[in-house]
Amino acid sequence: MILTGHVDTVVSGHLADWKFSPTDARVEEGKLFGLGASDMKGGDVGNLLAAASFIGKDLSQDIWVVGTANEELDGKGSEDFARYFSENWSYDSACCIIAEPTDLEKIYIGQRGNHFMKLHFSGKAGHASVQEHFQQSALGAVTYFLENIEQIVEDLKIYKNSQLVLPTFVVTSILSGDENSPNKTADFAELVVDCRLTPELEEVFEQVMSELAVQYHFTHEDIVTPVLSTLTDNQAPFIQLLTNLSGAKTTAASGSNDQGFFENVGIRTVVFGPGQHEQCHIANESIILEKLEEHIEILQSFIKKMQES
Numbered sequence: 001m002i003l004t005g006h007v008d009t010v011v012s013g014h015l016a017d018w019k020f021s022p023t024d025a026r027v028e029e030g031k032l033f034g035l036g037a038s039d040m041k042g043g044d045v046g047n048l049l050a051a052a053s054f055i056g057k058d059l060s061q062d063i064w065v066v067g068t069a070n071e072e073l074d075g076k077g078s079e080d081f082a083r084y085f086s087e088n089w090s091y092d093s094a095c096c097i098i099a100e101p102t103d104l105e106k107i108y109i110g111q112r113g114n115h116f117m118k119l120h121f122s123g124k125a126g127h128a129s130v131q132e133h134f135q136q137s138a139l140g141a142v143t144y145f146l147e148n149i150e151q152i153v154e155d156l157k158i159y160k161n162s163q164l165v166l167p168t169f170v171v172t173s174i175l176s177g178d179e180n181s182p183n184k185t186a187d188f189a190e191l192v193v194d195c196r197l198t199p200e201l202e203e204v205f206e207q208v209m210s211e212l213a214v215q216y217h218f219t220h221e222d223i224v225t226p227v228l229s230t231l232t233d234n235q236a237p238f239i240q241l242l243t244n245l246s247g248a249k250t251t252a253a254s255g256s257n258d259q260g261f262f263e264n265v266g267i268r269t270v271v272f273g274p275g276q277h278e279q280c281h282i283a284n285e286s287i288i289l290e291k292l293e294e295h296i297e298i299l300q301s302f303i304k305k306m307q308e309s
Helices: 035-051 076-086 132-136 139-149 149-159 205-216 239-246 259-263 291-306
Strands: 001-008 026-028 031-033 066-069 095-098 107-110 113-122 168-176 188-197 219-222 249-253 268-271 286-288
Touching: 001 076, 001 249, 026 139, 031 035, 031 188, 031 291, 035 066, 035 286, 035 291, 095 259, 107 239, 107 259, 113 139, 132 139, 139 149, 139 188, 149 291, 188 205, 188 268, 188 286, 205 219, 239 268, 239 291, 259 268, 286 291
Parallel strands: 001 066, 001 095, 095 268, 107 249
Antiparallel strands: 026 031, 031 286, 107 268, 113 188, 113 219, 168 188
């Protein structure tokens, strides 16, 4: 069994928003505050302490405790580990729990795939004193595209999945023109789009993007290697055991995590951890210590039961 989690964090943001240094952990009112406390160093600690309690005991199954990097960027750490594990170790079976924050109330059995893409728009630069030049510019094309985002999303609803629900199509940033020439319309614009895909949409995604590119006059490229959607069988014995011990509900993750890299090499994987999702990526991030203690106890019971099976 593999207990894993990532050890990287997002940037801390504005230090003025923090009550104290984000790298100086503090305990107040039953919570541990610090950068990455919920996402997901608390989960990493739970993994370590639960597994450490079995040191020196006669085990029927191996326990791997793994810390990976780059989850907040492209998942490269988990991808590399999963490849190493599959190529160098031969087990009859393996299961994996990623201790990402689920508040111990949910067990994520799947996630939508993600494509982070850059869309390139081009247009004719002109003098900004002429109103018609805006429509000819790259920003004119971008404006038309953004005006129709909701319709694009509506059209994608036909690719709904019963477990992973609906795909999403969200613009996250725009770069255009030159701020040093405020009287010149833009001859280029770039949008970054976060696309979360169901298996149904993945099958036709290239065709969908090609049609959108023709309709809205852009070219596109992936920023990082796309991650495919993942959905594991919630009737798997280890998932049933974890459900019984925790009382958590099986569902799908709204965001993305490293689950797919393990599933891709045949390791059935779920996400279950002590952090709170609403605490992720914010100033004054914290984890409830009582949740962390409960996480350790659930994992200890899980390991014990798995050893007996």
